[in-house]
Amino acid sequence: MTVTMEHKNGRKSSWDSKMSVSTVSTGTRHYRRSASSILSTDSDIRFTRKKLSSQYRCGCCIITSFLLLLLLAGVAVYIAYTYFFTQIPQEQIYRASFKVIEGDIYSMEMADPSTERFKIRARDYRERLNLLFRRSYIRHGFSGTEILALDGIEGKDLIVHFNVHIDPTYIDVDADDLKELLSKEISLEKSLYFRNLTIDAKSLEVKESDAPIHSTTTQKPTTLKPEPVTKLPDPPRKCSKAQLPYCTKSAHNITTYPTIFGHKSLNDVQNDMITFREIVDAECYNYAYDFVCSLLQPSCKLGVKEDEMVLPCKSFCRDFMQGCGSRLQPRIKSALDCNRFPEFEGVGSCIHRPNFVLSNLTSTTAPIVASKAEDRPNRSLEQIGTSPTQESNNTSSSITTISTIDTNTISTIPLVPLFSIRNDCLREIQSKSASRQCDGVADCEDLSDERLCPYCPNGHVHCGIGRQCIRKSQRCDGKVDCPDGSDERSCLNLAPSVKNLTRNWLVSPHLTRYHSNGFVIFNEKGDIGKLCTENLNRSLSPNKTMLVLQTVAASLCRTLSYKKVSAVHVETDTENGIPYVSMKDPTAAEISFIRGPCNSKQVMKITCDELACGTQATHSSSSSRLNKMAYQGDWPWHAALFKEDVHLCDGTLISPEWVITTTSCFQGQPKAEWTVRLGTVRLSATSPWQQERRVVGMVKSPVEGSTVALIRLEEPLVMSDFVRPICLPKENFGVKESLMYCNTLGWTKNRDQLQRVQVRIGRMDKCENKSISSVNSICTETAYGYDDCNEEEFAGSPLLCIQPNGPKWSLVGVSNWRIACMRTKVDRPRMYDKISSNVDWIEQTINAEDNTR
Numbered sequence: 120m121t122v123t124m125e126h127k128n129g130r131k132s133s134w135d136s137k138m139s140v141s142t143v144s145t146g147t148r149h150y151r152r153s154a155s156s157i158l159s160t161d162s163d164i165r166f167t168r169k170k171l172s173s174q175y176r177c178g179c180c181i182i183t184s185f186l187l188l189l190l191l192a193g194v195a196v197y198i199a200y201t202y203f204f205t206q207i208p209q210e211q212i213y214r215a216s217f218k219v220i221e222g223d224i225y226s227m228e229m230a231d232p233s234t235e236r237f238k239i240r241a242r243d244y245r246e247r248l249n250l251l252f253r254r255s256y257i258r259h260g261f262s263g264t265e266i267l268a269l270d271g272i273e274g275k276d277l278i279v280h281f282n283v284h285i286d287p288t289y290i291d292v293d294a295d296d297l298k299e300l301l302s303k304e305i306s307l308e309k310s311l312y313f314r315n316l317t318i319d320a321k322s323l324e325v326k327e328s329d330a331p332i333h334s335t336t337t338q339k340p341t342t343l344k345p346e347p348v349t350k351l352p353d354p355p356r357k358c359s360k361a362q363l364p365y366c367t368k369s370a371h372n373i374t375t376y377p378t379i380f381g382h383k384s385l386n387d388v389q390n391d392m393i394t395f396r397e398i399v400d401a402e403c404y405n406y407a408y409d410f411v412c413s414l415l416q417p418s419c420k421l422g423v424k425e426d427e428m429v430l431p432c433k434s435f436c437r438d439f440m441q442g443c444g445s446r447l448q449p450r451i452k453s454a455l456d457c458n459r460f461p462e463f464e465g466v467g468s469c470i471h472r473p474n475f476v477l478s479n480l481t482s483t484t485a486p487i488v489a490s491k492a493e494d495r496p497n498r499s500l501e502q503i504g505t506s507p508t509q510e511s512n513n514t515s516s517s518i519t520t521i522s523t524i525d526t527n528t529i530s531t532i533p534l535v536p537l538f539s540i541r542n543d544c545l546r547e548i549q550s551k552s553a554s555r556q557c558d559g560v561a562d563c564e565d566l567s568d569e570r571l572c573p574y575c576p577n578g579h580v581h582c583g584i585g586r587q588c589i590r591k592s593q594r595c596d597g598k599v600d601c602p603d604g605s606d607e608r609s610c611l612n613l614a615p616s617v618k619n620l621t622r623n624w625l626v627s628p629h630l631t632r633y634h635s636n637g638f639v640i641f642n643e644k645g646d647i648g649k650l651c652t653e654n655l656n657r658s659l660s661p662n663k664t665m666l667v668l669q670t671v672a673a674s675l676c677r678t679l680s681y682k683k684v685s686a687v688h689v690e691t692d693t694e695n696g697i698p699y700v701s702m703k704d705p706t707a708a709e710i711s712f713i714r715g716p717c718n719s720k721q722v723m724k725i726t727c728d729e730l731a732c733g734t735q736a737t738h739s740s741s742s743s744r745l746n747k748m749a750y751q752g753d754w755p756w757h758a759a760l761f762k763e764d765v766h767l768c769d770g771t772l773i774s775p776e777w778v779i780t781t782t783s784c785f786q787g788q789p790k791a792e793w794t795v796r797l798g799t800v801r802l803s804a805t806s807p808w809q810q811e812r813r814v815v816g817m818v819k820s821p822v823e824g825s826t827v828a829l830i831r832l833e834e835p836l837v838m839s840d841f842v843r844p845i846c847l848p849k850e851n852f853g854v855k856e857s858l859m860y861c862n863t864l865g866w867t868k869n870r871d872q873l874q875r876v877q878v879r880i881g882r883m884d885k886c887e888n889k890s891i892s893s894v895n896s897i898c899t900e901t902a903y904g905y906d907d908c909n910e911e912e913f914a915g916s917p918l919l920c921i922q923p924n925g926p927k928w929s930l931v932g933v934s935n936w937r938i939a940c941m942r943t944k945v946d947r948p949r950m951y952d953k954i955s956s957n958v959d960w961i962e963q964t965i966n967a968e969d970n971t972r
Contacts, residue, residue: 210262211285212328213294214393217305218271218278221317225271225278230364232268232400241266244279251304251312252283257297260290268396276319280393282328298325328448355425363388365396366412370473375419375428379454388415394448404442406472410435413470420467421618424693432469433460434564434805458813458833463564464631471564544805545571555804559586560750562804566627582606583627583807584737584750591645594628603737603752605629605840611675613637613725617647617697629737629752631808633838636686636726639675641700641712648698651717652689655705667705672725680734681727692720730838732773733846733927745862749800749873751808756845756930757864757873759796760784760814760830760915766802768915769864770795771930772844775835777965780915781935781952782819782828795832798841800873802866808841818964820957824893826935827957829964846922846929847962848955861899861920861931863949865912874910877902878918878949886950895956897932899949913937918951930954 228236245266252261262284270278283297304310305318361374362385382388395415399407410431418429431439436457444452461469544563548555555562557572566581575581575588582589582601589600595610605628613634614620620640639650655664665687672684699717702710737752745753758770758778770780778795785791793814799806812832820827836842862875878899886898899918918932932951954961 209287211287213283213285213297213325214267214280214328215283215297215301215323215325216278216280217301217324218276218319218322219316220276220319222315223277224274225269225276227273229269229271229277232396237269240269244281247312248281248283251301255300257285257290257292257300260286260288260292262286267393267400278322282397283325294325294327298323301325356419356422356428358419358421358426361416363412363416365392366416369409369412369416371413371416371418371470373419374416375426378417378428379414379430380451382415394451398443398446401443401446403446404439406435407439407443409473410439418470429467429470430460432463432471433457433811434463435470435472436460438472462810462837463807544568557586559584560801560804561806561808562801564805564807564809566807581627583629584752589628594645595642596644601628605737608736609679610642611650611678612640612642613675613679613727614640616694617649618694620647627807629808629840631837631839633679633730635681635728635730637724638690638692639671639723639725643700643714646698648700649692649694649717649722650712651699651701651715651719651721652723653717653719653721654701656721659705663706667702668723671702671710671723672727675725676727679727680731680736682729682731683727684725685728686726688724689721690724692717692722730844731927732844733922733929734843735928736840736843745875747874749864749875751798751800751806752841753800754864754873754875754919755798755839755841755843756928757797757917759799759802761794761796762791764794767913769913769917770830770915771917771933772797772836772842773847773930773961774844774965775838776832776968778830778832779917779930779933779954779961780828780830781933782817782826783914783935785817785828793830795830797836798839801871803871806841808839810836810842812836820960822895822956822960824895825952825957827933827952827954829961831968845917845919846927847958848922848929848931849958861918863899863912863918863934864916865910867910876910876912895953897951897953899932899951901949911937 223240226236228234229240231237232241245264248264252258252264255261264284265282267280267282270280285292301323302320304312305320305323310316356375358373358375361369361372363374377383378388380391382391392415395411399411401407404410413431413435420427420429436455440455440457444455447455463469463471544565545556545567548562548568556568557574559569561581561583562568566583569575569581569586570588572586574586579588579590580594581587582603582605584605585602587600587602589606593600594606597607600606608628609630612620612630614637615634616638617640620642641648641650652664652668655667659667668687668689669684672687676682676684699715699722700712701715701717703713704710735752735755737750756772758772758780759766760768760770760778760780768780768784770778772778785793794811795814796809796811798808798810812834814830815833816831818829818831820829838844861878861880863878864873864875866873879902881898881900883896883898885900886896897918912934914934914937916934917930918934919928920931921927922929932953934949934951
């Protein structure tokens with residue numbers, strides 16, 4: 120074996136050395152072979168530093184330069200988009216139209232986009248336009264066309280409405296460029312793309328999609344010299360026949376102007392139709408057609424001084440916006456604020472989606488208008504919705520006729536029922552849980568899940584709570600028929616008018632809303648009228664008359680759970696054709712009423728103030744009917760908080776605009792959209808008394824160790840038997856161990872059913888061993904010594920206790936975090952933040968905000 124090493128240039132470095140190893144077999148030799156020690160024969164190993172440097176130095180420089188170039192390019196693009204491009208160009212949409220005067224004609228079948236005739240014609244014109252633009256100079260930025268509508272006069276000229284989509288990233292064009300391009304092709308004697316068609320060049324219009332093509336008004340030139348202008352009051356709203364051809368399939372045929380979009384006539388609506396047709400054709404919502412038509416041709420109903428527009432229900436609006444909201448133009452979206460749409464409060468209160476049904480009602484058609492303006496107050500709701508023939512024969516029909524209010528030309532209009540016979544709410548309940556139908560808890564807005572039951576005969580009214588129905592004549596007949604006694608409550612009530620109560624009563628005997636001021640309304644065996652005061656003026660002196668009125672007002676306000684009387688008036692009644700009652704003996708200790716005429720039409724009007732807190736209007740006593748599973752009205756102040764339609768926290772109502780919860784709900788979510796829901800005990804249901812409001816503000820407590828937060832609602836809630844405020848404890852309220860009857864509220868494990876958990880005040884050391892406490896904490900434990908893991912308590916859940924001095928509930932504490940369940944039968948720590956230490960701050964915050972209004 121020989122090993123030779125050569126040194127170059129006298130440099131003794133292993134990197135500059137050349138080593139060669141060679142082996143020659145001279146005989147038979149035995150070696151202990153090892154894979155790591157034996158080299159292959161005739162191997163040469165060379166290490167050359169100079170060769171490595173010279174070969175790869177240039178390549179490394181090139182790669183480094185290329186990477187630096189890419190980095191600089193990325194930085195340049197970032198800077199350009201950040202500081203120079205304020206907005207990424209979006210697709211431009213141009214709306215255009217032209218009239219075909221020869222080669223094609225319009226037929227009524229083309230007005231419906233679902234017909235085969237429309238689809239064939241639309242495809243033909245779309246292909247013609249696409250070929251034209253794809254072979255023009257704008258082909259690189261052209262994205263496509265769509266036919267919006269085919270319009271015209273039956274058997275005559277055809278008007279084609281279409282959109283042109285342009286990508287501004289590749290080409291810069293405007294409406295004039297597109298109009299010029301179309302005009303050149305239309306003007307050709309032998310058009311390549313519009314062969315066999317003659318198009319009126321003067322009819323061609325191209326506009327930005329934000330503005331309507333036609334304008335119904337012309338702008339008057341402004342004068343240099345200003346003139347005094349007297350603004351005339353808007354004329355009273357009137358009902359009229361719906362004449363929009365596009366909405367002939369709508370569920371109603373009476374409308375009124377102006378609409379919520381400002382349309383003042385049928386022409387205004389027609390000139391803006393393309394925008395709304397585009398929404399319907401997008402198929403973004405199953406009932407988009409019905410919703411759009413209920414806005415363009417809103418339903419109308421009889422009013423006392425003027426007729427009233429009937430808008431879609433809030434839930435209908437939200438369903439529509441969830442599917443189509445992203446497609447709406449800003450001017451349309453601003454008008455469709457669903458929080459300003461009405462809640463469902465009974466027949467005629469709003470227009471629900473088409474699959475909604477008001478079952479078991481004696482009349483399925485809503486009254487619209489009377490035949491003459493002066494006859495309106497004298498006709499009952501049933502008479503207005505029924506033709507004379509039907510009145511005499513007393514027969515039912517799915518389509519009746521009513522008269523328009525034009526006194527010169529009285530024409531009959533078929534009245535289509537406002538609601539169809541389908542009910543997806545009931546179907547959904549049956550598919551999910553059959554046990555929820557006919558269980559005494561309302562899950563549908565129209566109570567159909569409880570009306571269509573063996574215990575509720577046809578034509579009866581559900582009691583609202585429990586499994587019981589009554590006849591209309593059993594209302595205020597002196598005998599309690601409903602389990603909660605609702606049929607004999609509020610037989611004397613306050614309301615703006617008799618019509619206001621007759622419109623909404625058919626859902627249940629419960630008050631859908633409290634009126635703190637209004638006329639004194641009586642209800643006797645289902646007949647509703649007003650309290651007449653003309654006999655007081657004949658039999659009593661002015662001072663005694665006022666004393667009697669004050670006594671009646673105080674008694675009525677107290678019965679309606681208001682604390683005091685603000686005002687008492689005697690006014691002349693403007694409603695006609697209603698019954699009256701008078702006080703039989705105004706000076707008696709117990710006042711009774713008798714039916715009789717009221718020639719002077721002098722009626723009593725009262726204003727009550729300060730609704731009592733902490734009371735359950737649906738209960739005869741505070742604790743006699745407290746079930747574990749909550750029924751409607753058990754906890755009318757309990758609120759569920761939703762972040763973007765997901766239930767995350769709970770809260771408690773303390774005033775019509777304010778809810779108490781905890782700050783932990785809003786940590787790390789400063790821009791989330793929150794809503795509050797009250798009047799329901801099942802999250803997956805929609806009860807007739809449910810209300811939702813958007814949260815517009817949150818105030819944190821400044822009290823040391825407290826995590827309490829006040830959230831403000833966008834609009835005040837409507838107080839009712841099912842939505843009422845809780846009482847706040849006194850500032851020096853002391854929490855005594857085991858001496859108070861308290862409950863907290865949670866939800867079943869599937870987060871659906873509200874239920875109560877009875878707790879008692881415990882020693883702080885029990886909670887301190889399991890959780891972190893503060894000077895503002897309250898420790899509680901379950902009344903039965905162990906937890907029920909079938910329920911969950913969310914952050915913001917309340918600690919509710921009976922006040923020692925009366926049968927009223929107070930909010931004693933609020934939970935800061937979600938309370939978990941331990942299946943080891945070990946009581947979990949239940950700690951709440953004291954409300955008593957926050958009372959002064961709460962009252963100051965609410966009063967300060969109210970004073971700024």
